[in-house]
Each structure stands twice: as C-alpha cells, then as structure tokens.
Amino acid sequence: MAILEIKHYPEPILRAEARIVPKVTATVRKLLDEMVQTMRAAEGVGLAAPQVGVSKRVIVVDVGEGLIELINPKIEKKEGSETAMEGCLSIPQYLGEVERAASVTVIGLNREGEEVRIAATGLLARALQHEIDHLNGILFIDRATVIYEKKPGQPEDGQIGEGEAPTKPSASETGGRDDSTGS
Numbered sequence: 001m002a003i004l005e006i007k008h009y010p011e012p013i014l015r016a017e018a019r020i021v022p023k024v025t026a027t028v029r030k031l032l033d034e035m036v037q038t039m040r041a042a043e044g045v046g047l048a049a050p051q052v053g054v055s056k057r058v059i060v061v062d063v064g065e066g067l068i069e070l071i072n073p074k075i076e077k078k079e080g081s082e083t084a085m086e087g088c089l090s091i092p093q094y095l096g097e098v099e100r101a102a103s104v105t106v107i108g109l110n111r112e113g114e115e116v117r118i119a120a121t122g123l124l125a126r127a128l129q130h131e132i133d134h135l136n137g138i139l140f141i142d143r144a145t146v147i148y149e150k151k152p153g154q155p156e157d158g159q160i161g162e163g164e165a166p167t168k169p170s171a172s173e174t175g176g177r178d179d180s181t182g183s
Contacts, residue, residue, distance in 0.1 A: 001030075004038045004052035009091045009139065013050050018057045018135040021071050024113035028058065032069045032111055035060045044089045046127040048134030051090050059131040063123045073108035073132055075101075076117070086130060086140045087150065096144025100129045 007013055021028055031054060039047040039060055049058040061068045080102030087095045103121040106128050110116045120128055130140060141147055 001033050001037050003041045004034050006038065006042060006047075006051055006089050007053050009141075011053075011090075013053055013055060014090055014134070014139060015137045016050065016055060017137050018048070018050050018055045021056050021058060021109075024071055024109060024111065028056070028071060029111050031056065031058060032060060032071075036062075036067060036069070039089075042089050045123070046131045047089065048131045050134050050137075057135045059128075059135065061124070061127045061131055063127050065124060068118065068124075068128075069111050070106065070108035070116070070118075071110070071113075073106050073128070073135070075104050075129065075132060076107050077105040079103045083145070084126060086126070086144070088130070088140050090134075091139065091141060093150055094141065094147050095150050096140050096147045098126075098130075098140050098143045099145065100126050100143075104128060106132070 031049065035047050035049065035052060035058065038052060039045075039062070045063045046059065046061040049056040057072045059068075059070050059073055061070075078101035081099055082102045083097055083099045085095050086098045102125065103119070104125045106118045106120065108116060108118075118124075118128070133139070133143070
C-alpha cells in the first residue's frame with residue numbers, strides 16, 4: 001500500500017463530478033486501503049477519491065466511531081440544520097463556517113459490493129456530507145458563510161481553542177469570493 005498525494009485546490013479534479021464505480025473490484029478495494037492509509041497519515045477524518053486524483057465515487061470516513069468505506073454513496077434523507085467550522089485536507093490553509101443537515105441517511109456499497117445504509121448525526125453526518133460533496137465537485141468553501149485563514153499550528157479538524165480566532169483571507173485568496181456577503 002502507498003500513501004497517495006492529496007490534491008490541493010485549485011486542482012481541476014476537485015471541481016469535476018466523479019465517475020460512478022460500475023463494479024467493486026480488487027482495484028477499488030486497493031484504492032480504499034490506500035485512501036484510508038492516506039487519510040490517517042494526514043490526520044484527517046475523511047477523504048474522497050478525487051482528493052487523491054482519482055475520478056471515482058469512493059469515500060472513506062473515520063470520526064472516531066469506526067471506519068466507514070463507501071462506494072457510490074448517496075444521501076437518501078436529510079433532517080435539521082446546524083452550522084459548524086470545517087476544514088479540508090485539499091484546502092489546508094482555510095477553515096469555514098458551513099451549514100449542513102444535522103442528520104443524514106446515506107446509502108452506498110461496502111468493499112464487498114453489498115448495499116449499506118448509514119444513519120448519522122453530529123460530526124459523522126457532517127463528514128459524510130463533506131466527502132459526498134467532493135464527489136460532485138463541491139468544496140466546503142462553496143458552502144461556507146464565512147471563510148477564515150487557518151493560524152499556523154491549528155489542527156486540520158477545524159477545532160479552534162478558546163480565545164482563538166482564525167483570520168479572514170482576502171477575496172483574491174479565495175478565488176475572488178467576497179466573504180462579507182457570503183456569496
């Protein structure tokens with residue numbers, strides 16, 4: 001197994017819709033293994049195949065409740081809403097306040113090609129939505145109401161210590177987006 005290179009914004013693959021996986025094969029299982037190894041080495045909680053340069057609808061997530069590997073995942077149901085800080089391994093210098101569904105039900109295939117259904121709340125729901133967005137070429141900066149520049153030494157998970165605040169980047173640093181308007 002190998003640790004894969006994480007692609008960084010503005011790599012074009014991060015903006016493209018990933019291809020459906022027609023069949024779960026040994027190659028797909030190897031990709032899952034390498035994505036898990038890469039996610040853990042980068043101290044992330046989730047990773048989508050486009051983030052490692054592969055246009056396949058494959059994600060891995062581990063928020064501390066056990067590893068989830070999904071092929072062709074889809075959000076079947078969303079409920080509620082909550083806003084929280086997010087970060088991304090593909091955009092490591094920024095954090096953003098992102099509104100997402102508070103709970104989701106996701107369906108997809110596991111590494112054996114069997115359909116699985118996952119009901120999630122909290123951080124797991126947020127991570128699943130974030131990674132599925134990657135499969136559709138959507139980045140957290142597209143959904144963020146406010147984007148902050150991450151301070152040196154701040155963890156990738158976006159957690160900000162008491163009394164700390166990240167700094168806002170300029171519009172030119174976020175692709176011309178003016179975050180004071182949220183557009």
